[in-house]
Amino acid sequence: MKHFAIAGLMAATALPAMAQETMVIGVSIPAATHGWAGGMNFHAQEAVDRLEEVYPQLDFVLATASDPAKQVNDIEDMLATRDIDALVVLPFESEPLTGPVAAVADSGAWVTVVDRGLAQEGIEDLYVAGDNSGFGRVSGEYMRSALPDGGKIVALRGIPTTIDNERVAGFEEAIEGSGIEVLDMEHGNWNRDDSFTVMQDFLSKHGEIDAVWASDDDMAIGVLAAIEAAGRDDVQFVLGGAGMKEMIRRTADGDAMIPANVTYPPAMIGTAIELTAVGLTSSAPVSGTFTIGSVLVTQDNAEDYYFPDSPF
Amino acid sequence: MSAASADTNPGARSGPALDLRVLGPILALAVLVLTGAMLNDNFLSYANITNVLSRSAFIGIIAVGMTFVITSGGLDLSVGSMAAFIAGLMILVMNGLLPTLGPGVALVLVGMAAALATGLVAGFVNGFLITTMRIEAFIVTLGTMGIYRSLVTWLADGGTLSLDFGMRTVIRPIYYDGILGISWPIIVFALVAVAGEVIMRRAAFGRHAAAVGSNDQVARYSSVNVDRVRMLTYVFLGILVGVATIMYVPRLGSASSSTGVLWELEAIAAVIIGGTMLKGGFGRVWGTVIGVLILSLIDNILNLTDGVSPYLNGAIQGVIIILAVILQRERKADA
Numbered sequence: 001m002k003h004f005a006i007a008g009l010m011a012a013t014a015l016p017a018m019a020q021e022t023m024v025i026g027v028s029i030p031a032a033t034h035g036w037a038g039g040m041n042f043h044a045q046e047a048v049d050r051l052e053e054v055y056p057q058l059d060f061v062l063a064t065a066s067d068p069a070k071q072v073n074d075i076e077d078m079l080a081t082r083d084i085d086a087l088v089v090l091p092f093e094s095e096p097l098t099g100p101v102a103a104v105a106d107s108g109a110w111v112t113v114v115d116r117g118l119a120q121e122g123i124e125d126l127y128v129a130g131d132n133s134g135f136g137r138v139s140g141e142y143m144r145s146a147l148p149d150g151g152k153i154v155a156l157r158g159i160p161t162t163i164d165n166e167r168v169a170g171f172e173e174a175i176e177g178s179g180i181e182v183l184d185m186e187h188g189n190w191n192r193d194d195s196f197t198v199m200q201d202f203l204s205k206h207g208e209i210d211a212v213w214a215s216d217d218d219m220a221i222g223v224l225a226a227i228e229a230a231g232r233d234d235v236q237f238v239l240g241g242a243g244m245k246e247m248i249r250r251t252a253d254g255d256a257m258i259p260a261n262v263t264y265p266p267a268m269i270g271t272a273i274e275l276t277a278v279g280l281t282s283s284a285p286v287s288g289t290f291t292i293g294s295v296l297v298t299q300d301n302a303e304d305y306y307f308p309d310s311p312f
Numbered sequence: 313m314s315a316a317s318a319d320t321n322p323g324a325r326s327g328p329a330l331d332l333r334v335l336g337p338i339l340a341l342a343v344l345v346l347t348g349a350m351l352n353d354n355f356l357s358y359a360n361i362t363n364v365l366s367r368s369a370f371i372g373i374i375a376v377g378m379t380f381v382i383t384s385g386g387l388d389l390s391v392g393s394m395a396a397f398i399a400g401l402m403i404l405v406m407n408g409l410l411p412t413l414g415p416g417v418a419l420v421l422v423g424m425a426a427a428l429a430t431g432l433v434a435g436f437v438n439g440f441l442i443t444t445m446r447i448e449a450f451i452v453t454l455g456t457m458g459i460y461r462s463l464v465t466w467l468a469d470g471g472t473l474s475l476d477f478g479m480r481t482v483i484r485p486i487y488y489d490g491i492l493g494i495s496w497p498i499i500v501f502a503l504v505a506v507a508g509e510v511i512m513r514r515a516a517f518g519r520h521a522a523a524v525g526s527n528d529q530v531a532r533y534s535s536v537n538v539d540r541v542r543m544l545t546y547v548f549l550g551i552l553v554g555v556a557t558i559m560y561v562p563r564l565g566s567a568s569s570s571t572g573v574l575w576e577l578e579a580i581a582a583v584i585i586g587g588t589m590l591k592g593g594f595g596r597v598w599g600t601v602i603g604v605l606i607l608s609l610i611d612n613i614l615n616l617t618d619g620v621s622p623y624l625n626g627a628i629q630g631v632i633i634i635l636a637v638i639l640q641r642e643r644k645a646d647a
Contacts, residue, residue: 032470034570041470160623186615187622191570196563197367201615204360205352218472218570225564229488230359246474311471 023085023280024059026078027273028071029114030092031064032311034190035218036242039266039312040090047270051277058277068092072100079104086110086276090269094119110279114272116163126279127289128272130264132163133170135294138262139213139239140174142296146237146259150179151210154202156188156195156219167215183209188219195222203230211237217244217261224257242266243297243305244312252302261297263305266312268292336639337586337602340632344609352616362495364605364612366487369497370395372604373556375579376508376597377549381449382583383512383595384545385525386442389453391553392575393460394434398557399567400464402427403473406483415478420486423561428554434460435550439543457576465569475565486562497559504552508597518595521545525592582607585636606636 027048032038041064048060061082065071071092078084087104091097091113098119105111105123113124143153155171158164168185175182183206188195195214202209203226212227212235214220220240227235240247241262250258271292279286297305348355374391381388406423413419434456441452467473475483490496512518520541523531528538561567584590585606586599610632614625 032465032569035472035568038468038470038472038569157622184618185622187625191573192564192566192568193571197611198615200363200367201360201612204354204357204363205616221564221566311469 022057022059024061024082025086025088025273025276025280026075026082026084027060027062027088027269028074028078029062029064029090029269030071031066035244035312036190036264036266039310040269042310042312043267043270044273047273051273055277055281058281060273065092068096071097075100075104079107079109084109086112086280088112088114088269088272088276090114090272091116091118098123110276112272112276114269125287126272126275128268128275129289129291130268131291131294132166132264135241135262135264136167136170136172136215137174138294138296139167139215139241140171142239142260142262143171143175143180143211143213144178146239147178147180147211150181152181152183152206152208153211153213154183154199154206154209155185155213156198156215156223157185158187158190158216158219160187171213171215188214188216188222190216190218192218192222192225195219196226197222199223199226200230203227203232207234209235211235211239214238214240216241217247220247220258242312245307245310248297248302248306251297251299252306254299259298261302261305263295263297265292266310267307334587334596334599337599337606337636340585340636340639341602341606341609344606344613344632348609348613348616351613355613355616358493360612360616362498364608365501366495366497368604368608369501370556370560371575371578371582371607372501372601373504373552373559374549374575375582375600375604376504377545377552378579379508379512379583379586379588379595379597379600380518380521380545381549382580382588382590383518383525383592384521384542385528385592386449386542386545387453387580388438388546388549389450389576390434390438390456390460391549391579392572392577393457393464394431394550394553394572395557395560395575396464396567396569396571396573397460397467398427398430398434398554399561399571400467400473401430402557402561403475403565403567404467406479407476410476410479415476415482417482419479420483423483424558427557427561428551431550431552431554431557432547433550434553435547436543438550439546442546443539443542461569464567464571468568470569472566472568475561480562480565483562483565487559488562500555500559504555505597505601508600512595512597517541517544522593522595525589526594578607581633585633603636606632 027044029040029044030037032041048062052060061078063074065074086109089101094116101111101118102123111124112126114128115130157168184202186198188198212223214223217240220238223238237257237259239260243261243263247258247261251261275286278284354360402423405426406419409419409422438453438456441447442449486496490499520536523536524538524541532538582603583600585603587596610629614620
């Protein structure tokens with residue numbers, strides 16, 4: 001906080017005279033290993049390109065890592081060779097990244113952490129967070145309104161992680177006492193093929209399923225293919241999540257099987273980079289926690305969440 | 313009974329498949345089927361059996377090829393990534409030619425040819441680096457595994473490659489339809505397995521593969537062209553990965569960086585469960601088929617039953633894989 005205030009003040013006062021004094025923002029994110037991360041990479045690149053135009057005094061270093069160890073190396077390199085003034089990091093895993101990011105903070109640089117928190121509190125200056133229990137809650141509330149008389153549903157979970165646990169807990173809390181019965185829950189690992197297989201088995205096991213909480217759009221695609229192949233017409237709708245463009249398109253077009261979506265926007269990396277840039281170049285305070293809510297997308301507002309250029 | 317004499321030198325050579333250890337994988341499979349039938353009434357239903365067999369086909373077709381590679385003393389870790397890469401390429405080729413050829417059988421055939429050709433080239437590259445450049449198979453295929461995985465991520469721009477919607481209805485029947493109620497993936501899997509079994513048992517190539525895996529020096533002195541045999545096993549495996557991909561793409565019409573993850577390990581596990589030796593010298597194609605079925609039945613049964621925490625699925629799979637192999641080893645010791 002103190003560092004930031006001083007840096008901000010210096011930037012604000014010194015800027016007109018010393019426009020050539022460039023500041024470097026390092027951005028370290030996981031590589032595009034699945035759909036959501038692909039979208040996140042796209043939005044990070046887009047934010048960097050755009051902000052380099054807006055702020056000529058800012059330089060950006062963008063590094064993508066395929067595992068936590070590589071990300072640690074990236075961050076160490078940024079600090080050692082690029083002398084970064086700020087770091088925007090979406091940690092691959094909390095534990096291994098906590099030490100290296102703390103070292104960046106100790107060097108006096110501004111630290112913005114995105115989505116996944118660090119294992120130790122108080123390291124970062126700004127935390128831009130997705131709301132996982134909110135994601136589950138919004139999904140559960142939609143389920144409740146779509147099945148007012150209750151019903152039998154099955155749910156697919158992601159890769160076993162805290163993220164997944166928070167989402168499921170939020171969902172279960174929201175549907176409590178609504179008469180909605182969760183027949184079954186299995187891990188589809190945020191993967192189309194796995195969710196296809198799990199849904200095929202759910203369809204063999206349960207003769208009557210009213211709706212599916214696929215909890216993710218990649219999994220929703222697998223689920224829809226399994227339902228179609230089985231020729232079952234008892235399933236009224238599938239609720240995905242995260243806002244994949246193809247699924248948002250179907251919601252916008254009024255597809256009865258995909259009536260809604262719940263966002264968990266990969267563009268939150270853009271929010272984080274933008275806020276960091278604002279913090280470095282102006283005196284506007286941006287420290288603290290910025291929680292990005294999960295929003296219910298229906299046919300009425302789907303166009304606002306449709307990004308045709310994004311890979312996700 | 314040449315089995316007895318063969319077993320005096322365990323590990324190096326094996327006799328005809330009539331010895332007692334053939335019972336291991338069959339027993340494991342039978343136990344699984346019985347368990348499934350007891351736990352859920354729908355387990356033996358036509359729909360469930362079709363589901364399980366169809367989804368086994370991808371790994372199964374690849375595992376038949378893997379049986380030959382392992383029998384000749386090799387290993388291929390790249391098949392999962394290779395499948396993802398071929399799937400991505402097949403989708404791109406079909407999407408790219410859609411405006412000129414239009415949605416139809418011709419375009420499907422072009423896509424299939426592209427998949428087979430890519431598989432052949434990819435298998436050749438692995439085989440070339442291993443035989444001609446004399447690099448360890450583990451290292452070569454670990455390298456190509458990373459290369460194909462990155463290439464498909466790059467082709468998809470980090471997202472997902474999806475087949476054009478107009479094409480999906482044309483290509484869908486390859487996975488979902490069939491003849492006489494048996495779906496195409498099952499038919500193709502069966503044909504590949506039977507052909508593989510015949511080649512392994514009756515053809516010179518099968519004997520050569522086992523000889524090379526058992527002792528390549530001796531094989532060389534017996535005028536077996538060792539490099540050619542090794543090369544062919546990788547090329548065949550590459551082509552079979554192409555065949556598996558042809559079955560895979562119609563299912564969801566998409567490929568991404570998460571396609572085919574860990575297929576290589578599933579295929580290798582199926583081969584070993586089936587009784588083929590990891591260090592080479594002896595291969596059993598029908599055992600591989602049983603290994604594949606065991607692996608997909610475990611998943612299926614875990615999904616059909618309650619009471620087991622889904623967190624433990626991996627542990628149960630691990631236990632059953634190890635048990636299936638132990639069962640064989642004990643039978644072998646008895647013999």
